[in-house]
Amino acid sequence: MTLRPLALRRFTLLGLLALMPLLGTAQEKVLNLYSARHYQTDEALYTNFTKATGIRINRIEGKEDELVERLRNEGAASPADLLITVDASRLEVADALGLFQPVKSKVLEERIPAALRTPTWFSFSTRARVIVHHKATVKGELVQNYGDLALPALKGQVCMRSGSHPYNLSLGASLIAHEGESRTEAWARGLVANFARPPKGGDTDQIKAVAAGECGVTISNTYYLARMMRSNKPDDQAAIKAIGIVWPNQSGRGAHINVSGAGVLKHAPHREAAIRFLEYLASDAAQAYFAEGNNEWPVVASVRTTNPALAALGAFKADPLAIGTLSKNTPVAQKVFDRAGWR
Secondary structure (H helix, E strand, O other): OOOOOOOOOOHHHHHHHHHHHHOOOOOOOOEEEEEEEOOHHHHHHHHHHHHHHOOOEEEEEEEEHHHHHHHHHHHOOOOOEEEEEHHHHHHHHHOEEEEEEOOOOOOOHHOOOOHHOOOOEEEEEEEEEEEEEEEOOOHHHOOHHHHHHHHHHHHHOOOOOOOOHHHHHHHHHHHHHOOOHHHHHHHHHHHHHHHHOOOOOHHHHHHHHHHHOHHHHOEEHHHHHHHOOOOHHHHHHHHHEEEEOOOOOOOOOOOEEEEEEEEEOOOOOHHHHHHHHHHHHOHHHHHHHHHHHHHEEEOOOOOOOOOOOHHHHOOOOOOOOOHHHHOHHHHHHHHHHHHHHOO
């Protein structure tokens, strides 16, 4: 049985009744999952886990902040076993609030690189933040590094989504780790000075704005590009033909990557089932599915994929920064971007 999103404010009688299937004993073969991954393609992950283990998944979906607030309100009475979401900064928020518990698993330690896990949560897929430019107006050689987007030569050419969005905050956190706070703020101020318009929309909107010539360059997560590359829509195909894609900082630290991850919750009534699900997400089958189903890279190095869009994007050097370090810098990145006027 799959539970769909419930109102995340005040419980009504109807809401309490809807929660009843989640309330059971620790001996039941059930897993209660709170998920902020809104990908229809993930359905196969849940179905295959149940087929393999006999563990039934009850799922509640919602926005990240709402799910975290819900968990705080539920406290020790929470029926939730596991929180799965995207972006290290969101996982760090939950961790800082004490919502996760430590997990020791030989399977997870052997399969997930140390830089992509913490004692309390684990990454299961990665995506990179790449530079997208209009082929006719901004040459690729001018935007080889994230820092190049702040150069005066690109004044009036940059489109970006909000600086408060976790994808950009994570990029800022990585810059702080490598460059320091003051240099990151200088970069952010230069970036803002180059805006073609105030930040709006998501990554796909930025890609389309560049393709349409509204601006010359942006930054996007790779899976948005891969989704458009695999699309049969003429507009998407026309946009892909108009843009160039640059893997940033390849002569230095490498491209910034972020993650989708999960952690076992502090009061999980079905702890062993939750750990088993984490181990399943690190399996070859689930790892390949992240790539084929949602255009993400597996975290398990031995897993090979056949996704044509990922293959077309090519090999790249990834920033090896530990994901735990990245997530802890996110609050500082928010302050830096606020001071720079990137909102």
